[in-house]
Amino acid sequence: MEQLLPEYINYWFVVGIHKFIRVFWYFVLFEFTRYILIDFIIAGIFYLKKDQRKKRFEIARQKLRKENPFVSVIIPGKNEGKHLFKLTKSLAEQTFKNFELIIVDDGSDDDTPIIGRNLEKLGLIDMFLRNDMRGGKASAANLALRYSKGKYIVHLDADCSFDRDAIENVLVPFFMDNRIGAVGGNVKVRNYKNSLCSRLQAIEYLKTVSVGRIITSYLGIYKIISGAFGAFKKEATDAVYGWDIGPGLDGDITVKIRKSGYKVVFEPSAVCLTNAPESFKVLTKQRLRWDKSIVRFRLRKHKDVYFPQANFSWSTFFALAENVYYNVVLDILWWIYIIDIFLNYSGSLAFIIPMNFTLYFVMNYVQMCSIYLFSERKKEERYLWPYASMMTIYTGTYLRIVRTVAYYKEFFFKRSFEDPWNPYKSSSQAKRAGL
């Protein structure tokens, strides 16, 4: 037995479990509990309740079909003209048909207005709204909202495509519980075969977006409906007056809807495919923006949820706290861990570093198993298995560094207000108002 294992692993058998936990406290306390223990406990509960859940879902689906509510599908965006025709074709394939399609062109400087007007004339788009002056994503979504006639709003990104039953399935949860105000769809990476960067993101999406959201939704602390695919009750979006200035407006409106007393859930069977950035340069830019928004919205704008007040809600508190904890707090703790190891165990690094990698390596594959259990397209996702070995570098190192940079910049310099993602006119007003 001892001959079969490398020396660095034997070392840990020799020094004993106490020292193991002392040295790998970060892994044992956070990574193992969060990504292995909780995943498999919930997977177990999910498995046991499978039939019951299926039955509830079917009953709700029948209710949806019977009522057949009118739905507004809204797609705000800039320079998305090239995707529009394909998108209308993808939507025409949907099993749910009773919807209007509203496209908002937020000051595009390409052919989008021409394409949009033509599709509108052809009847493929019900309403094409264009603002000659760009106002930012939130204002574009709000414009669509103002002219939506549906009882439900489905918010999409133009470059996404959808499973045939995606819109139907994202609406079903509204008929399971009347208090549900918003439903998040399951966003997966379409171009996972194109580059290493997109493959790693595909695995990441499966872990955090799919599995992560099933679990947080189950625990009632699901906190971010992706802008790529989400459904809202019109009365809920009206109650919160739609979207506020981004970046990170998807998470923001989810919190606002929660705050006004609605439940927010995730629906894994409503699948949408999106294109992930294919180069690390583009990915880094995207993540800096997302990570800054966590500080801006979770810690700054919505800080009231952490304090006792009139409409205090434990689930909203936990939803945000979980988010902050797993991103901001754990990020800080990780750096503390690194310092701890370098200060106290610098002599044993030859045993510690490979063991850490081994632990994460094993954990990644155990996690792939839990993804496999939850997935509704098991076969396609087997393609990604070899790449799971690289996730340690990707999430453990690369994303962590990006995140740290983003938090630092936003926390101390409020850099998100300078993001060209929003027009300056809006950002400067938002900053002054302390949003």
Place this chain on the structure above:
Amino acid sequence: MFKVLKHSNNHLKISANGYTLMLIAQLSDFEKIDSKNIDGFVIDTTKPKEAYKIITHLKVKTTLKESLKPLFVPSHNLLPKFITCHTDGVLDQSQLAITMERVAVITSKIKDVKLTNTDNYETMVTARVLGFLYTRNQLLTPIVHRQSNIGYTYPVLSLLYKENEALAMLQLAQKIAANGWGNAKLKDHIHLCKGCHGNYFNFREVCGACNSIDISPQDMIHHFVCAHVAPATDFKKEEELSCPKCDKHLRHIGIDYDKPSTIYHCNSCSHEFQQPKMEALCMDCETINGLDELIQQPILELSITQKGEQLLFNTQSKTITKDNNLSIENKCTEALFQIILKQEINRIKTHNCKSVYAQIHLNNPTIKSLNSIAKQAFHNELLQIINSYLLESDIIASESFELYHLLLPNTSFKELERLENIEYNVQKLLTDNIENQPNQVQIKIHNITGSDEVGELISG
């Protein structure tokens, strides 16, 4: 230098430099004169209606040569431009010599015009337009004309079409250019009603859903700080603008809000849209035209080309064929060839002159095996070679590359040098391009007599 003479039956003439112009006061004046001795005309009325009748009569009802004779108006500002544009301008009595020089030039140019037989209306119109361009050595420039159905009047050409035939007229102008008889310069594009080909429209914006004209535009407002976007009515509170989302006052456009677009509301069906549908109501026939239904036509300014001049110089045997993509001027259809041949046989019966019928026959299996496009190209090339040796009075007909019918009028057996040239060159073309096969070209010659039968001749 000049004198105005009283004509025997009360008509006025102006004579100078050996040319005589006739004053025409009303249409009936034409009946009383022998126009053979008249070199041109002067309109002697200030009534536009009468002047128009006179011009129309001269340019449309007379023979080609007669229609080309100079036509002047007495002085400025008495007749509208849409009438004077068909004429040669003002007759200035103080500078009569200059006018008469102009008459001299036109008269001599009219003599060049040989074309008299015009077998259909289009050919007749083409001849009159080209004749006008040639004899006047000027451009055919359409003038804007509010009373015209299409907003423009062409000199001469417009006289030859009724108001409701404007489309045919515009298409003829394009045909003249397409056939290479005229050079065209694009002056304007016009749009015509699908119902009546008129172009007097009321353009208006309507609701795309119900076509109602009762639509009202509204500014869209974007409040920066809260990203709320809605039409201005949502923001209006008495005189103030106040945001329904965040309750703030809107103070300064560009600083805290802007108006990024406009949206229309239909007061008939409540449809809301940004791009109203445009439609054109025809003010003549009340047809509603969608913008994409309007018939777009070019307004062309034409000048005559050498090829156009050649058309005029040919005699009556010359025929303008409609399918002129070959540009073989002596070519006609086989059916027409048979009619002309029959006429020629009849002519020989009575006049006892000599004409030759020739048949060129190619026998080449290689060409037969070519595809239709290559065959057509070969056929065109042969036609051009044969045509280049023919006289203007000769006629050729050929439906396929294998067989060519030729009619050589006023030609005796001794004057068949051109057939020898044709045989030599066609043979050369074949041997240059295809492997040497002797006797590929056979020419049969027949001296036409009064007792010949068309069918027998053609079939060989």
